[in-house]
Amino acid sequence: MYCGNKNMAQNIEDEIKAAWSALAEVNQSSGWQAVFVTASSGCKIMAGRHYPENEEALIIGFKLESSPNSKQLPKGKGFHVESISDASLDSNYKWIGLIRTSSGSLEIFLGMIRDIMNILIKKSELSQSNIFSLFIGRIRAWQEFMSRSQKTLSSEAEIGLYGELVFLKYLLLNGVEPLSALKAWFGPSGGLQDFIFEYGAIEVKSTLAEKGFPAKILSLEQLDDSIINPLYFGAVRLNIQTGGVSLPKLVEIISEILFSQPSLQEELLSRLLIAGYHESHQESYTRCFVVKEIRIVLVDSNFPRLIPANVPTGVKFAKYEIDIDDLVCVDVPLNIVLNKLDVSQIWN
Structure with a gap:
């Protein structure tokens, strides 16, 4: 580039x-x-x-x-x-x-x-x-x-960032206006959810697990749809494979999608920097991934979660893990999600 x-x-x-x-x-x-x-x-x-x-x-x-x-x-x-x-x-x-x-x-x-x-x-x-x-x-x-004590991403953080970028690319390739997609990406800055739009949000989790989909939830508020609604859960399953796409290559691919809008390329790089990724450390990210699955499900009263409304009085904070594959729920197509979130698209 x-x-x-x-x-x-x-x-x-x-x-x-x-x-x-x-x-x-x-x-x-x-x-x-x-x-x-x-x-x-x-x-x-x-x-x-x-x-x-x-x-x-x-x-x-x-x-x-x-x-x-x-x-x-x-x-x-x-x-x-x-x-x-x-x-x-x-x-x-x-x-x-x-x-x-x-x-x-x-x-x-x-x-x-x-x-x-x-x-x-x-x-x-x-x-x-x-x-x-x-x-x-x-x-x-x-x-x-x-300000980070570790200048390169941990293995877990690399997978997390990779999943968010996969989802960002997914949005862009499905017609979401690039400025809207980038402005909504709050994952790098520690947003409550990874993609926060004006009328709802999507929390994205990634896994390398072949069976099951363990997802770590970092707070009582992260899956609380009383704070922001509708709230969706995006699940990105990855495999490590020779011939896949490394984190630096994925960054390059997304930057090329934004080629006609240099200001958005700069916004992408700034957000990556906040997330802890800089191109000078490309040689540290040698793993290549293949996207095996992208799912989106609605977070509602049927979704297993801990939120302030359903934990005992006095419980103020919790981290916990759920398995998405154990859920009995229907995947929501992206076009319906975008319609519910009132996200502008270049094409419909």
Whole structure:
């Protein structure tokens, strides 16, 4: 994906690293030293170091009417973001520094810069305020990613994310308008259900089990249709098979479906980052899966679940497991589900 843009971003990254090396030799007691690297999307991009900390930074100049409020600027594990006022910088721009702290991994920080450069390179048609919003949004996604103690997904989390992406692809290929599908995908941000639409929701679970379909329910509220109704349960059964589709390949396939809408591709990548997936770790996800089954059932009073209304007084929290294959229920076709949820479709 985006080979030309990636190569350009890689070249800029090399220039930034070379500038950092040169600036490391500067003998300065305090303040900023910066070297111009490139201009992209109406922004000016510089590599910098701040003394006396000698911290590496990516410094970006945006043509904004006013400097961002410091409360707008996120701080993450291993980096921080701040407005920069320095006489050496062009006063026609509002300057924002993305700065690595001494505790931050240089490898991950460079991955973050590469990701941001890809956005700036691809978004030249947008206004400066919109580009700044994209920049802050992606930084917040990285903030979530870098706050994780484990930088790659666990085996269980990989299967969970894979199942949600299978369902996202299922929605897209069945005519759900891409913006509606992506906006509804709350799984990465810890939504109560994985897909929350205006008029209902779908909770998605995945399994590798050949017999039975064990599903872990994480709270009393997750299957409570008194909170959101109608509520559906999506079950995705996977098998590990040579010749199947890996997690990185599935991400690529969905991105290609969104090819005509680059802003949605960026939204997809941001949500994946929040979920704990980044393309720099592709080599960690070598398992290939085949989708054996996708089922959707209605969650109602006949569905086995623990909810606040049916547990003993005093029980405030519970995690439990159900087996979908034990249910005596009728699968609901996707087109009926979408109609009940009043989800817009490109075709009917």
